[in-house]
Amino acid sequence: xAEKKKRLMLIASKGDIPGAYxxxxxxxxxxxxxxxxxxxxxxxxxxxxxxxxxxxxxITPAGETAMPMPxxxxxxxxxxxxxxxTMMMKSWMKKANVATLQELMDLSIEAGVNLxxxxxxxxxxxxxxxxxxxxxxxxxxxxxxEFASEADITLYI
Amino acid sequence: xxxxxxxATLDARNMSCPLPILKTKKAIIGIEIGEYLEILATDPGSExxxxxxxxxxxxxxxxxxVDGSVYRYVIKRNK
Numbered sequence: 001x002a003e004k005k006k007r008l009m010l011i012a013s014k015g016d017i018p019g020a021y022x023x024x025x026x027x028x029x030x031x032x033x034x035x036x037x038x039x040x041x042x043x044x045x046x047x048x049x050x051x052x053x054x055x056x057x058x059i060t061p062a063g064e065t066a067m068p069m070p071x072x073x074x075x076x077x078x079x080x081x082x083x084x085x086t087m088m089m090k091s092w093m094k095k096a097n098v099a100t101l102q103e104l105m106d107l108s109i110e111a112g113v114n115l116x117x118x119x120x121x122x123x124x125x126x127x128x129x130x131x132x133x134x135x136x137x138x139x140x141x142x143x144x145x146e147f148a149s150e151a152d153i154t155l156y157i
Numbered sequence: 158x159x160x161x162x163x164x165a166t167l168d169a170r171n172m173s174c175p176l177p178i179l180k181t182k183k184a185i186i187g188i189e190i191g192e193y194l195e196i197l198a199t200d201p202g203s204e205x206x207x208x209x210x211x212x213x214x215x216x217x218x219x220x221x222x223v224d225g226s227v228y229r230y231v232i233k234r235n236k
Contacts, residue, residue: 006213029175032182033213097173107179 005036009151011144015044017059017089017101022157024048024104031111038151039108040144041136042118045157046125049117049132054101061085109135116143161219161231164192170199170227177203178210185216185234193219196230203228 008030012023023045027037041049048054061069061076061084069076069085076085099107109115115136122128122138129138148154167184169177177198185194196207204221207230211218220231 025175028179032175032179033210097171097176099173099176111179111182 005034006030007036007147007151007153008038009144009148009154010037010039011154011156012039012041012045012048013043014157015047015057017057017086019045019157020048020054020057020101021098021104024101024108026155027113028104028108028111031108031113035152036114037108037111038114038116038144038147040116040118040139040147042121046118046121046127048101048105049115049136050127051131051133054105057101058082058086059089114147118144161193163195163231164188166195166197168197169203170197172198172200174200174202174206178206181207181210181232182214185232188234190234190236192234194232194234196232198228198230199226200228203230207232 010023023039027039030037060082061067116139117136119138119140165188216235217233219233222229
């Protein structure tokens with residue numbers, strides 16, 4: 001009989017750059033470690049499953065006190081600052097040879113990571129099934145909990 | 158250990174976490190069970206990562222060395 005695989009369940013609820021990298025890095029790595037992985041995309045995390053949307057994920061400097069921006073915090077609220085912070089963050093990541101979100105998503109899909117889109121969030125945001133990538137499935141809280149009840153690790157991100 | 162014959166080499170230099178591990182997983186499937194995969198990396202975190210990866214996948218880290226900023230690993234595919 002085959003050895004029972006370890007299971008990882010991630011809840012991806014955030015829509016900014018760090019909130020998108022964390023589940024994709026952990027999910028793809030766990031799959032490479034022979035874990036069975038599911039990621040439940042809910043609230044702003046669901047934007048990661050929208051077609052051609054990973055490139056558009058941003059970071060806002062407003063309230064991100066640890067982000068080394070050469071401006072006072074309050075300026076971060078001004079129009080254009082989110083775009084600037086996103087450009088800076090992406091250039092730091094490129095310099096550090098970090099994979100893009102799209103690369104990590106592709107590797108996750110290739111490794112068989114189970115991507116679940118939250119139905120309730122789709123209704124709230126007005127997303128249709130065809131707005132989301134073909135590789136995901138649609139489910140709700142019960143789908144997520146059934147998987148989590150059998151998971152060795154469950155993380156809310 | 159000099160009788161180790163490398164079947165494939167993965168150049169993971171200038172790749173950041175978790176890419177060396179993800180590429181290793183793909184590369185190890187490309188060799189036969191019992192064969193050896195050599196990996197070159199520059200990510201300092203890879204030292205701990207390759208130990209953890211081999212422990213959890215049941216493959217064997219048979220050699221590990223560092224030359225300047227380049228880490229070299231040899232992994233035997235066990236399953």
